[in-house]
Amino acid sequence: MHYRHLLLICSLLFISLNALQAAEAVIRIGDSYKQVVKAIGKPDGDLSAASKRILTYGTAKVILRADKVTEVSDDLDSKLQVRNKNQESIEAKRKAGLVNYKGEWMKPEQVEALIHANAQEALKNRSKQSRNANSGIWYTNFKQAASLAKSQNKKMLINFTGSDWCGWCIKLDKEVFSQTSFTQHAAQNYILLRCDFPKRTKLPAALQTQNQTLAKKFGVREFPTIIVLKPDGSVYSKGGYVSGGPSAFLSSIR
Structure with missing residues (x-):
């Protein structure tokens, strides 16, 4: 009996060894x-x-x-x-x-x-971006903006700003100009013009001259200053930074 068990064990070991070698x-x-x-x-x-x-x-x-x-x-x-x-x-x-x-x-x-x-979701985001892009256009060329304001019978909102150094200008942009409620209202009622006076960014010479001329013309002495013109180019209202978001700001320049 023991001899048979021994033979069986030897056979299994032999088979396992062959399988391992084959692998x-x-x-x-x-x-x-x-x-x-x-x-x-x-x-x-x-x-x-x-x-x-x-x-x-x-x-x-x-x-x-x-x-x-x-x-x-x-x-x-x-x-x-x-x-x-x-x-x-x-x-x-x-x-x-x-x-x-x-x-x-x-x-x-x-x-x-x-x-x-x-x-x-992608379509919704593209639609939102498109609306924001179309309704938040800020022009930098005064003659172009004035021509659009006249042809579309809209007021022109001029933002005299120091975009990269003026704290109140940055707050106004964040709290008002970048808000959807403002951009949607502006798209229907205003042509937007930005007259920038940055310190870390150099503007083209012609743009610097234009902005300085406009600031002198409208008596701008501080930033931000907001000038609203009628479609014919006459002054409608003046303003500046106002806390309270878009509704408070828009009320201040009406």
């Missing part, structure tokens, strides 16, 4: 690309540079030079097993009707809903 001998140094593919299948990735070729199987690599295997990843068999399990998992999910969307497995109807929602 280790799946790919040998010197094998060709065709031999590698025949042994373990087509690679997930195949990168060639000069005579060097790198085949990837999951996290495992097989490197060939001149179509001969020169390097093989450590623990190739175990890495192949992990890779195969991952592929089996992916295949099972596909058979279950799932699709991979941005790294997540989900039902096709879920993907469709996400794509639709993303498209709607």
Whole structure:
């Protein structure tokens, strides 16, 4: 009885040893690309540079030079097993009707809903940006702005500002001019003109001259100063920084 057990154990050890040797001998140094593919299948990735070729199987690599295997990843068999399990998992999910969307497995109807929602959000953002761009145009050329104000029968709002150094100017821009309620109202009622007097940015000479001429013409002595002109170019009202947001500011210049 003991003799039979011993024979069985020896047989199992012999089989295990042969299996281990076979696994280790799946790919040998010197094998060709065709031999590698025949042994373990087509690679997930195949990168060639000069005579060097790198085949990837999951996290495992097989490197060939001149179509001969020169390097093989450590623990190739175990890495192949992990890779195969991952592929089996992916295949099972596909058979279950799932699709991979941005790294997540989900039902096709879920993907469709996400794509639709993303498209709607993108459209909403583009529409918002378009509205803001169209309703928040600040001109810098006085003659152009005056011509538009006259042809459209709108008042011209001139903002005399020091955009990169004047604290109250920056607050006015943040609290009023960049707010949607102001830009929407301005689009219907005003042509906007910015006369800037920056310290860290150099304006074109012609623009500097224009702004200085306008500041002198309207008696501007501090920043920010707001001048509102009628469509015919005569002064309608004057103002400056007012706390309270767009509604308070607009009330101050009406």
